[in-house]
Amino acid sequence: MPRRAVACLALVLAASPAAADFPCDELWGERNATYKDAGYCFKTQRGIQAFGNAGCQYDDIADVPLSARDRAKxxxxxxxxxENGCPR
Structure with missing residues (x-):
């Protein structure tokens, strides 16, 4: 997902009170874009296809250094x- 699209989606997510306004794929993309930006190395085919692993640094998601703002997001x-019943 291009950085501009991720930034726009982040603004929309922050402004909307209703979870049902966002399909699961968009929520998944926004959540994982945050981890990608912080250096996470994706393990699933979906994650690798969407974000790649170039420049990744952290194999364990617990080791990814997120700011307090990113953790809250x-x-x-x-x-x-x-709330949307999205698959895990």
């Missing part, structure tokens, strides 16, 4: 994914 996205 990821937690909010995960909450929305649960």
């Amino acid at each position: 990821v937690a909010d996205i995960q909450r929305r994914e649960r």
Whole structure:
């Protein structure tokens, strides 16, 4: 997903109170774009195809150094994914 699209989606996600406004794929993309930007090495085919692993540094998601703001964003996205019944 291009960085501009991710940035626009982040603004929309932050502004919308309704979880059902966003399809699961968009929520997945926004959550994983945050991890990609922080250097996560994707393991799933879907993640690798969408984001690649060029320049990745962290194999364990628990080791990815997210800011407090990014952690809050990821937690909010995960909450929305649960509310939408998105697959894990």
